[in-house]
Amino acid sequence: MASTSESAFSREGKGEGKGEGEGEKVVKKKKEGLGWMEWVRGWLYLAYEMLFQRIMASHLQNPMPLPPLHDLTCIITGSTSGIGLQIARQLAESGAHVVMAVRNTKAAHELIRKWQEEWSGMGLPLNIEVMELDLLSLDSVVKFAEAWNARSGLLHVLINNAGIFSIGEPQKFSKDGYEEHMQVNHLAPALLSVLLLPSLIRGSPSRIINVNSIMHYVGFVDTEDMNVVSGKRKYTSLVGYSSSKLAQVMFSSILHKRLPAEAGISVVCVSPGIVQTNVTESGGIPFPSRAVPFILVDVLPQLDHLMGFLARDLPKIVQAAYRLIPYFIFSAQEGSRSALFAATDPQVPEYCEMLKADEWPVCAFLSEDCRPTNPSEEAHNLETSYKVWEKTLDMIGLPLDAVETLVQGDEVKCRYGAHEG
Numbered sequence: 001m002a003s004t005s006e007s008a009f010s011r012e013g014k015g016e017g018k019g020e021g022e023g024e025k026v027v028k029k030k031k032e033g034l035g036w037m038e039w040v041r042g043w044l045y046l047a048y049e050m051l052f053q054r055i056m057a058s059h060l061q062n063p064m065p066l067p068p069l070h071d072l073t074c075i076i077t078g079s080t081s082g083i084g085l086q087i088a089r090q091l092a093e094s095g096a097h098v099v100m101a102v103r104n105t106k107a108a109h110e111l112i113r114k115w116q117e118e119w120s121g122m123g124l125p126l127n128i129e130v131m132e133l134d135l136l137s138l139d140s141v142v143k144f145a146e147a148w149n150a151r152s153g154l155l156h157v158l159i160n161n162a163g164i165f166s167i168g169e170p171q172k173f174s175k176d177g178y179e180e181h182m183q184v185n186h187l188a189p190a191l192l193s194v195l196l197l198p199s200l201i202r203g204s205p206s207r208i209i210n211v212n213s214i215m216h217y218v219g220f221v222d223t224e225d226m227n228v229v230s231g232k233r234k235y236t237s238l239v240g241y242s243s244s245k246l247a248q249v250m251f252s253s254i255l256h257k258r259l260p261a262e263a264g265i266s267v268v269c270v271s272p273g274i275v276q277t278n279v280t281e282s283g284g285i286p287f288p289s290r291a292v293p294f295i296l297v298d299v300l301p302q303l304d305h306l307m308g309f310l311a312r313d314l315p316k317i318v319q320a321a322y323r324l325i326p327y328f329i330f331s332a333q334e335g336s337r338s339a340l341f342a343a344t345d346p347q348v349p350e351y352c353e354m355l356k357a358d359e360w361p362v363c364a365f366l367s368e369d370c371r372p373t374n375p376s377e378e379a380h381n382l383e384t385s386y387k388v389w390e391k392t393l394d395m396i397g398l399p400l401d402a403v404e405t406l407v408q409g410d411e412v413k414c415r416y417g418a419h420e421g
């Protein structure tokens with residue numbers, strides 16, 4: 001892995017924040033979106049991944065073989081469907097103690113009953129339990145973390161898998177007042193990761209795995225407008241989703257830097273690939289059909305903005321092409337491989353340590369073929385990453401030194417949950 005990673009990470013970060021020594025004047029020229037070259041490169045990369053992910057991952061077995069994991073305790077968010085369901089089941093079948101952190105606890109209990117039935121006679125009963133977690137409520141995140149930490153047990157792997165992509169839907173806000181993609185895909189997992197640090201330190205060497213997305217390549221985070229309400233950018237679900245995934249990479253990069261090596265916690269983002277799940281399917285309508293409203297509502301307005309002539313021609317091309325899409329996309333089991341690899345492969349912590357020692361600007365990012373890859377150019381913008389870090393901690397109600405305080409073994413107060421007020 002190291003040799004692949006060395007070549008993948010041999011470029012310098014291409015952050016395009018303020019130029020050095022340009023002072024006040026440059027502050028006014030603050031970057032307000034991706035440059036068109038970055039944007040086009042992002043979409044080309046996405047198209048490339050979609051077309052070639054099956055070929056690139058052809059060396060991987062499906063399901064991914066896992067070693068015996070009887071000593072591992074893993075929390076997996078959003079494990080009632082799609083990629084998370086596959087992750088939970090496979091980890092449990094390999095002997096791990098699995099905690100399904102879900103909002104629909106009834107569905108999770110039903111799944112466990114079914115899995116136990118199918119597993120009976122193949123070994124010890126699966127060691128799975130359910131705990132309630134609704135990422136649309138930061139109070140719920142704090143309650144979950146407090147309940148878990150109160151057990152004083154070990155946590156070896158936290159997999160932040162749950163996510164939403166409300167394709168073509170209007171902008172919505174959580175009861176905490178945050179844009180829903182930003183809250184579910186970034187803010188709530190960030191809060192969960194920080195609050196579970198005491199348990200992850202007890203379980204170290206341990207790992208925080210974020211199921212991210214290549215869509216972050218077309219994302220941009222405006223730290224002064226995390227909710228996309230200022231009108232500077234038009235809100236679309238694509239803007240909401242891609243920004244939230246980029247914010248997660250940026251926050252994870254700083255978390256990776258702030259955690260001392262002695263804490264023994266690896267922070268990794270993974271791309272599952274393009275996968276047929278509820279995120280890409282709604283009401284029984286599969287992704288190819290969903291792609292049309294997605295492209296019309298989310299992609300075309302942006303394309304039109306940049307290349308009006310091309311946008312007018314695109315629907316016909318898309319209509320012709322989308323029938324082919326099912327042949328290229330992964331099943332949920334195939335999509336679970338990068339997260340399972342990140343959670344269990346012994347080389348992953350070494351790789352994270354190497355990035356830390358090299359003071360690399362971004363955390364580890366594994367692609368759907370389980371190889372290290374570079375996140376987007378914008379993700380390398382350290383100045384913005386630090387702003388995302390500070391803004392996120394503020395939004396989730398934690399002090400700026402929360403990580404250092406928890407690493408020292410002290411408590412932190414969160415604005416949400418039981419410590420409210």
Ligand SMILES: NC(=O)c1ccc[n+]([C@@H]2O[C@H](COP(=O)([O-])OP(=O)(O)OC[C@H]3O[C@@H](n4cnc5c(N)ncnc54)[C@H](OP(=O)(O)O)[C@@H]3O)[C@@H](O)[C@H]2O)c1
Binds near residue numbers: 084163212214277279
């Ligand atoms: N599918 C893809 O092509 C693709 C590509 C790149 C990245 N990803 C990422 O992969 C991850 C898993 O997505 P998926 O494709 O497996 O989609 P999925 O089948 O829709 O699963 C999403 C899971 O997240 C849970 N969830 C949603 N909102 C939640 C909330 N407020 N609180 C707690 N749990 C919540 C869902 O629970 P409910 O059943 O209760 O709604 C569900 O279990 C996401 O982070 C997604 O962004 C997917």
